[in-house]
Amino acid sequence: MIIDYANFGDVMTFDTTYGTNKELRLLGVFTDFNHHRELTVFGAALLYDETVDSYKWLFESFVVAHVGKRPKTIVTDQAPAMAKALNEVMPNTYCRLYTWHIMQNGIKHLGNLIEDGSSFLQVFKTCIFVFNDEIEFEKTWEDMIDTYAIHDRSWLDSIYKLKRKWVKCYMKNELTLGMQSTQLNESLNGDLKDYLKSDLDLAEFFAHFDWLGLKNSPLLKQAVQVYTTTIFRMLHDQYDLASTARIKNLKEDLLVHTYTVEFPHKPGEFIVSYDTVDKTFSCSCRKFEIVGILCCHILKVFDSLNVKTILDMYILKRWTREAKSGCILDNRRINVEEDVTLIATQRHRRLCPKLVQLASQAADNEVALL
Structure with a gap:
């Protein structure tokens, strides 16, 4: 993340509309495009609340983590607390507003007037995205207000005052990388829904967040959903090794295909057999039979096939x-189900001594009480 931000952090987005973890904390994510126009994550944090102080802490911590570098442009929503904090921490950064958030707020304040397919929505979008000339925008905006005779104009008046942060013709001198402000929001939101569940604790939450970069691999995307954290890491290591391996030789008999897999600059060869009838694989390393996860050699053949x-x-x-899901029979042939609170109880027992130690250290520090 640090390297990516150093190279591509001139423009970034910050959003908190993503799902929460089980502690009910909002996830704030800093993102933008890399040189391939692919989604890149610069940082993330679970926020305790959405106050000015919380946002200030977050933005200050972000700047410190990235050696004082601030973006030229940041795309955010209309939250007043966020805007105030940004103005204090990044006063020279241009703040652009998410048009997606503007549309959502428009639905709240204007109702059916801004629903999909409405003529008002078409004019409204034209004002946002089409005009390069400020005079054209101003005329069309005035005509829109007159034509639709909106009874309560307070919301439209409030966003009009912020037009330099969301209207195309007023952003001609600002670096935006040609990005539509909904693109990263929609892309990342979909990925987060796949990877981050509301029942994850803090450690699991960020472990899953770190794996968002694997979203282009269907196999890893499946594995992160199926396996426990430890086993997924083991499989990921094998997947990484498979990317460096090569198939030296292939022998195709009538029923069985035999692959010879090797690694550049490393001694040794491994034989992977593929039964074309049963659709089964086996490897001379016997990792699956011994450990219970696929080896890098079979994963290499997977890629080939x-x-x-x-x-x-x-x-x-x-x-x-799901290893402990379902029922088992005890010695009296009675179903025994897992105690669903046991894991939480065990975690509580492990955390208590650490929290007592932390409290003792904090008690000796007068600053901690302020």
Whole structure:
């Protein structure tokens, strides 16, 4: 993230509309495009609340983490607390408003007038996106107000005062990289919904957040949903090794295809057999048989055969998040179900000594009480 921001942090977006974790904290994410116009994440934080002080802490911490560098342009929503904090922490940064948020607020204040397909919405979008000339915008805006005779104009008047932050013709001198302000919002929001669930604790939440960069791999996207954190890391290591391996030789018999897999500049070869009838794989390293996860050699052959997900037969339930789901029978043949509160209780027991130690340290520091 630090390297990406150093290279591409001239323009960025910041949004807090994404889902929360089970502690009910909003996730704020800093993003933008890289040199391939691909989504790049510069940082993220779970916010305690949406006050000026919380936003100031976040923006100041972000600047410190990135060695004092501030963006030339930041795209945000209309939250007054956020705007005030940004003005104090990044006074020389141009703040552009999300048109997506403007549209959502428009629905709240104008109702059906701004619904999809309405003539008002078409004119409104034209004012935002089309005009390069300020005079044309001003005339069309006035005509729109007169034509639709809106009874309560307070919201329209309030956003008109901020026109230099969201109307195309007023942003001609600002660096925006040609980005429509909804693009990153929609893209990342979809990915976050896939990876981040509301029942994750803080550690799990950010572990999953770190894996957002894997979203282009269907196999890893499947694995992060299926496996526990530890097992996913193990599989990811094998996946990474597979990317460096190469298939040295392929022997195609009638029923079985045999692949010889090797690594550049490393001694040794591994034999992967593929049964074309049963659609099964085996490797001379025997990792799956011994450990219970696929080896990098089979994953390399998966790539060669265009296999994009892990076959069900190679997912051991004992390594999955559902390993303890279902019922078992005790010695009296009675169903025994897992205590759903046990994990939380165990976590509470582990955290208590650490929290007591933290409280003791804080008690000795007068600043901590302020």
